Amino acid sequence: xxxxxxxxxxxxxxxxxxxxxxxxxxxxxxxxxxxxxxxxxxxxxxxxxxxxxxxxxxxxxxxxxxxxxxxxxxxxxxxxxxxxxxxxxxxxxxxxxxxxxxxxxxxxxxxxxxxxxxxxxxxxxxxxxxxxxxxxxxxxxxxxxxxxxxxxxxxxxxxxxxxxxxxxxxxxxxxxxxxxxxxxxxxxxxxxxxxx
Numbered sequence: 001x002x003x004x005x006x007x008x009x010x011x012x013x014x015x016x017x018x019x020x021x022x023x024x025x026x027x028x029x030x031x032x033x034x035x036x037x038x039x040x041x042x043x044x045x046x047x048x049x050x051x052x053x054x055x056x057x058x059x060x061x062x063x064x065x066x067x068x069x070x071x072x073x074x075x076x077x078x079x080x081x082x083x084x085x086x087x088x089x090x091x092x093x094x095x096x097x098x099x100x101x102x103x104x105x106x107x108x109x110x111x112x113x114x115x116x117x118x119x120x121x122x123x124x125x126x127x128x129x130x131x132x133x134x135x136x137x138x139x140x141x142x143x144x145x146x147x148x149x150x151x152x153x154x155x156x157x158x159x160x161x162x163x164x165x166x167x168x169x170x171x172x173x174x175x176x177x178x179x180x181x182x183x184x185x186x187x188x189x190x191x192x193x194x195x196x
Contacts, residue, residue, distance in 0.1 A: 012186040012187060012189070013186065015185070015186040015189055016179075016182040016183050016185070016186035017182070019181075019182040019185050019186065020178055020179055020182035023178045023182070024175055024178055027171065027174045027175060027178060028171065028175075031167050031168075031170065031171035031174070034167055035163060035164060035167040038163055038167075039160050039163060039164075046136040046151075046153060046156045047124045047136050047138055049084050049149075049151065050084060050124075050136060050137065050138035050149035050150060050151060051122070051124075051138050051149075053084055053086055053138075053149035054086070054122075054138045054139065054140045054147045054148065054149035055140055057070040057086050057088065057142075057147045057149070058140045058141065058142035058147045059142075061088065061142040061143070061144065061147065062142050062143050066097075067088040067096035067097035068096075068097045070086055070088050070097060070099075070147065071085070071086045071087070071088065071097045071098055071099030072085070072086070072099040075098065075099060075100060075101045076099055076100045076101070077100075077101055077102075078100045078101065078102050078107060078129075078133065078135055078150065078151075078152060079102055079103070079130075079133045081152065082151065082152050082154065082155060083151065084149060084150065084151040085098070085099040085100030085149070085150055085151065086098075086099045086100075086147060086148070086149050087099065087100060087106065087107060087109075087147070087148045087149075087150075088142075088145065088146075088147050089114055089145045089146045089147070089148065090144060090145040091144060091145045092145075093111055093114050093145075093146075096144075096145070100150065102129055102130075102133070107129060107135075107150075108129075109127055109129075109137065109139075109148060110127075113125055113127065113137065113139055113148070114139055114145075114146045114148070116139070117138075117139025117140055117141060117146050117148070118139075118141045118145075118146050121140065121141065122138065122139070122140050123137075123138070123139045123140075124136070124137070124138045124139075125137055125139075126153065127150065133152075134152070134153040134154075134157065135150040135151065135152060135153060136150060136151060136152075136153050136156070137149070137150040138150070
């Protein structure tokens with residue numbers, strides 16, 4: 001009788017695992033999907049102000065505006081400030097005017113960023129000029145070169161870190177609930193219907 005009880009416990013534990021595993025895989029996939037969609041949405045939305053700033057500056061330049069008039073009066077330290085900035089480049093990639101600085105110098109983006117903006121009409125990339133400085137940039141062409149608008153991703157990345165913690169905690173709670181539910185199902189399952 002004791003042996004039969006052990007076998008029954010073993011069978012019910014197998015049943016609990018059979019119930020739990022596919023649900024755990026599903027919960028893991030859904031948690032990953034929620035995180036990925038929310039994180040990417042936050043990153044895409046981080047480009048919105050820069051699109052407007054770059055396109056408006058390019059339109060003013062094409063209408064005869066001066067490069068220096070397209071940037072702010074006080075330069076933005078892109079390593080510390082969350083404020084957006086604009087940089088106007090000439091046809092060869094030389095800086096004509098800048099509203100942003102990095103370590104006291106005009107920011108020097110890779111040439112490919114400007115070339116891609118010129119050839120495709122708009123180039124949105126994450127630029128990391130040095131560790132712990134990440135900038136969402138949008139580059140668009142104008143008749144005399146390109147305009148780049150950017151701003152720090154610090155807040156977006158802080159929000160992504162909080163999102164990771166929330167989704168991770170929810171995932172663990174769901175897995176724990178599924179484990180308990182699987183054990184309850186296995187316990188309540190009719191003895192004659194349990195898998196051998």
